[in-house]
Amino acid sequence: MIKLSTLKINIDVNRLASNSGTKAIEAKSVRKTFGNNTAVAGVDLDVQAGDMVALIGSSGSGKSTLLRMIAGLINTDKNEQGSIKVANKVIQANGKLDKNVRKNRSSIAFIFQQFNLVRRLSVQTNVLIGLLGEIPRWRGSLCWFTKEEKQRALAALERVGLNSFAEQRASTLSGGQQQRVAIARSLLQDADVIVADEPIASLDPRSAKRVMDILSDINKQDGKTVVVSLHQVDYAKAYCRRIVGLANGEVKIDLSADALNDEDLVELYGTEKDEIDFGVSLSQSENEFVSEGAAVPALARA
């Protein structure tokens, strides 16, 4: 037991060292208006490769809009200084998606609050969809995958604890399980950056913790960069090293998780402390997860 945890720490340090200094995300002067409403009001955001960053802020503060622009799902406003690069590839600049955006987007996996699985397809096929960016189109449209690709999908499902569900229709799984399938799909895609927009908002605390454990494990073991928007501040502090807080479409706080205190949160949310959503106590169900054999998180605090 002790030996295993020592090994894990060594791997983590090596991963961080190999990634240090490389930018996974470079967003400059990013704006987005919908009619008269400014959703994102000129954001500069750099994320180092291998980091795990939480994006927090009240409802309507611009989190989803910013994440969608980073992933190239929507355009920024036209602005000559405005640009977004992910894994050193241009996603968009001056309000226009790059002409290679389809290819460049393969560096980014997007995890949605509502999972975005094809409900009538099997769990394994949903995971294989993560390969659509790299296999010939005709194969994708026929859902024709090689034996080796299917093996990779099973291995990804095993990693999220769902290999025994491979043949089942996605619609038959619980919300938490569906979100883990979505994460397995991102593993198959082998994207450098995982962008997750409130991945635990529709989940019970137990499933939420398991999903965050898996994202954290992928960050630590595989060195993937993770940016995750969250409403529950305690989850953000426990799982992420850096916390970026948005208010009215602007970055209001940008701190290490250790440095973030209650006053920062009261200011960010513009509310009383007892009105902030800290989330359900993480330690409450931690023992259950350990006994289930799920990835054990390196919690930044108890």
Ligand SMILES: Nc1ncnc2c1ncn2[C@@H]1O[C@H](COP(=O)(O)OP(=O)(O)OP(=O)(O)O)[C@@H](O)[C@H]1O
């Ligand atoms: N497609 C759209 N059309 C018009 N307005 C939009 C659109 N998407 C977002 N907005 C507006 O932009 C602002 C920011 O929305 P966004 O969804 O990014 O906030 P959020 O921080 O993700 O909120 P939540 O925590 O509720 O998910 C809001 O005022 C929202 O109403």
Ligand SMILES: [Mg+2]
């Ligand atoms: Mg949102």
